[in-house]
Amino acid sequence: MMVRRGKAFEMKRTGWILTLLVCLAVSLFCVAYPTYVIRPFRAQGARELLAALSVLRYRNAVTILSALVAIGSALAYSRRTTETPSRLAAVLGALAVCVLAALARVNVYEQLMFHAVDRPAFQAASEAKLDRDDKLIVVKIGGIARGYPIREMGYHHVVNDEVGGTALVATY
Numbered sequence: 001m002m003v004r005r006g007k008a009f010e011m012k013r014t015g016w017i018l019t020l021l022v023c024l025a026v027s028l029f030c031v032a033y034p035t036y037v038i039r040p041f042r043a044q045g046a047r048e049l050l051a052a053l054s055v056l057r058y059r060n061a062v063t064i065l066s067a068l069v070a071i072g073s074a075l076a077y078s079r080r081t082t083e084t085p086s087r088l089a090a091v092l093g094a095l096a097v098c099v100l101a102a103l104a105r106v107n108v109y110e111q112l113m114f115h116a117v118d119r120p121a122f123q124a125a126s127e128a129k130l131d132r133d134d135k136l137i138v139v140k141i142g143g144i145a146r147g148y149p150i151r152e153m154g155y156h157h158v159v160n161d162e163v164g165g166t167a168l169v170a171t172y
Helices: 007-037 046-080 084-103 108-113 150-156
Strands: 136-141 144-149 158-163 166-171
Touching (some): 007 046, 007 084, 136 150, 136 158, 136 166, 144 158, 150 158
Antiparallel strands (some): 136 144, 158 166
8 A cells, every 4th residue: 555645744754864965064064174173283274273163162152053954854853754764863963963063172292192191201311312403402400411302292291290299281
């Protein structure tokens, strides 16, 4: 037996799917664009940096709103269709938007890539493999000297250390 559905029903169904796809696109943009623009060791133009920082400023609210709308769209769509693959696709789309909303709260560079060095390893200066032009941040406390290569500091930005019984943070 074939069930005939009206044009209004199909329009509503298409609207829910389009809404879900827009939420997915907006959330993906909110996560990917700032990550792409603000990546390290890449020059940024003033306009693109301003745009990326503006997206960063509002992305938490935008992605939460997108997740809520996507969940609502998936539920509404699932009520209007009996096709299991279509329902599954709508639920997976809403789940993807929710995952992107969670990822919007992670600063990839500061939390994952450029983490502080809490247990630095050292070797004698005569054994260190440094180029002639390498620059160091050097600290000497109580007769104990430490050198922190700026090339390494460029990746980690912060080294937590103790020199001669004194706690210090070297940063660059």
